[in-house]
Amino acid sequence: MSSNSxxxxxxxxTIFLGALALAVGWGIRGNFGHEYGAGYAGCLSVxxxxLLSGRPDWRRRVVYFAAFGALGWGFGGSISYMQVIAYTHSGHFATQIYGFLGLYFIGFLWAAMGTAGAGFAAVADRDRLTEIFKPLLFxxxxxxxxxxxxxxxxxxLATAASAAADQTWNRHKSPLYWMDADYHKALTALLGLALFDxxxxxxxxxxxxxVFAAAGALGGWLFxxxxxxxxxxxxxxxxxxxPLGDPHAINPDTGQAFSAENLLNNWPQWFGDFPDHIGWVLGLFFGIVLYFVFFGRFRSSASLFVYMACGWLISFLVFPVFLGLLFTDYGGLRLTPPRSDDWSGILGVFVGMSIWTYRNGLKPVTLASVVGGFIGGAGFSGIAWLKLMMVAPGNxxxxxxxxxxxxxSxxxxxxxxxxxxxxxGQNWHSFLEQSYGFVNGLAVVVALGLLASRVKIHEDEKPTRRWTEAAAAFIVLIVMTYVNIVKNLDVWVSQLNPANWQxxxxxxxxxxxxxxxxxxxxFIGRLPGVEWMHLTPTGWFNLTYFLIAAAFIYLCHRHLKNRIPVLPSTPLGKGQLLFLMVLWTWVVANWERAMPGMDGSRLLTEWTIFVNAIICTVMVLVCPKESDAPSVNEVEEFAPLYRRAWIVGLVGMAISVTLFFSITRAVYGDYFAGHAGEQRRFGEQAEWRIHPILKNRLHR
Structure with a gap:
């Protein structure tokens, strides 16, 4: 097996560009946030x-790498983590060690799913890689x-329950609210998979x-x-x-104990609004599930998504919902109470993905996921520690x-x-974001680097289902750009001239x-008698993007029939063009977002991102060579490497977290470090005790 440097x-x-590309993306991700921002950032590094791997088969698949890399990195974006960062700053002994462990755990899940997506594009044969687009589109x-x-x-439901909910500060009043988690995405994914099947x-x-649905509903009602x-x-x-809180704790705003009736609980809000309907609704759901257990086939690798979606729901039910009953004195088995418990769902997604890939002959994907996960975990925990060391002078x-x-004195x-x-006074959170992104990029480099020399080259693959190449490009260049850039409208409307925008x-x-x-x-919007020909800024943006999407689909259709000359003829050239389109769309969109509130403190983010993007541009055009040839020594059995990755990773986690925690305690002692909220996970001043989410207050 070649280990030639x-x-x-x-x-x-390869190492530097892979890491720097994700640092650029991650710095921007901090401005856009959540799954969409993380997905866009991850695909840059992938x-x-x-392209730099030198593998011709991978370069032919570059658009699949981009799409599945983006989807994989997007999963972790739903996990709440700012409170965990605050734990490491708290000066509270138990909370701090919990914070470093929590960041390692979150970083592991984030990078594990990201490198799994890239690994799937690297390992799966063309048939499996393309057939999965059918259930994915459903x-x-x-x-x-x-x-x-x-x-x-x-x-x-809200009308029937006389509730006034919204998607932001009153979202907990929605009958569909459940521990602030995105469970509906897992449920609707299963709905899409059921329709596909x-x-x-x-x-x-x-x-x-x-019949199964009716029988289930009847059984639930009778029960x-x-x-x-x-x-x-x-x-x-x-x-x-x-209860999701401590009814015996004192509300710091009122000086009185919290009312138990005003606390949320571990079940969906509609359980309390419509208690007489719980039985038949749950019975209906389980009846439908039972039908697909007996008759479902979930071909075209749709079973992968079934494993992942079911893993989300099962893990969410097992950890915060049920096992939380055993830890009520500690706020439940929750990572960041009172914040979202999506961490448990993503843990289930990781477990479901790992089981499926291991069972379906894709053990290299499972290996890449674990290796990338441990590097990402060390990165999140380690960069948070490095930030603490950097802000110690003059704190x-x-x-x-x-x-x-x-x-x-x-x-x-x-x-x-x-x-x-x-x-x-520097923008230390941006330092954390970009530095952590750099380490996540190293996770991609190492995970794919291990596969590059161990997984057989996919030779003589027939270009089946070429439409999936267009679909993958559409996901990366149209869908991922839209769901991120549309967020700029809220910034422009709120910060630009209100006379024009409001x-x-x-x-x-x-x-x-x-x-x-x-x-x-x-011209025609205000002709005599015309009162309706207008749109909001968001409406104009959506219309424009619809036209872009339509043009893109048409051009892809034409290109699949006869190559459009402006597009490169080589896989490397296509990949370079794709990288530059993703990179600069992302950078310019971020600049547009930052401009209304730009000041000198933003240079660490926006200017650094521009400079790093310039470096990435030069490197991606100069460093990959058509003559690159990897040395591949195919490995038949990945199970030993997989076990070794877990052992080394867990030992490394124990050592690194101990060092991060011990050095932080030596520098700060019991003092709060600042540069984050002063929040605790344990004790009488635990955040879930003194600031629970209350039914009659705005969400936090």
């Missing part, structure tokens, strides 16, 4: 490493219409679906009625329910506390604080609120 995947250019189709589905059910099989067995008749319903419900919290303790403390004030509207109750302005259609 001159192998393309281990050259300095494209770079694919999932996307359901997700496309989900906002309207969600609004319909929310409005209907019914379409794919076109079997007469489909007539049994309503609940039986509990009611026996007088056991209340006790049964109480045994499975715990006002340290020196003010020392002065209060009598260890230092007030004048001496103030002199030190003043001397370091400029240093302390208007006041009067509500039915007489109140007024601010809404987006209406911009007329040029």
């Amino acid at each position: 001159n192998a393309p995947q281990w050259r300095f250019s 494209i770079a490493v694919c 999932i996307f189709g359901v997700w496309l219409f989900f906002p309207w589905m969600e609004a319909f059910f929310e409005n209907a 019914l379409w794919d099989r076109r079997s007469k067995d489909s007539i049994f679906l309503p 609940q009625k039986g509990l009611q008749v026996a007088g056991l319903e209340q006790g049964f419900a109480s045994a499975l329910t715990y 006002s919290h340290i020196y003010q506390s020392m002065a209060e303790d009598g260890a230092l 007030t004048d001496a403390a103030q002199a030190i604080i003043t001397k370091w004030s400029h240093w302390q 208007r006041k509207i009067t509500l039915p109750n007489g109140d007024t609120e601010t809404a987006q302005a209406l911009w007329d259609v040029p």
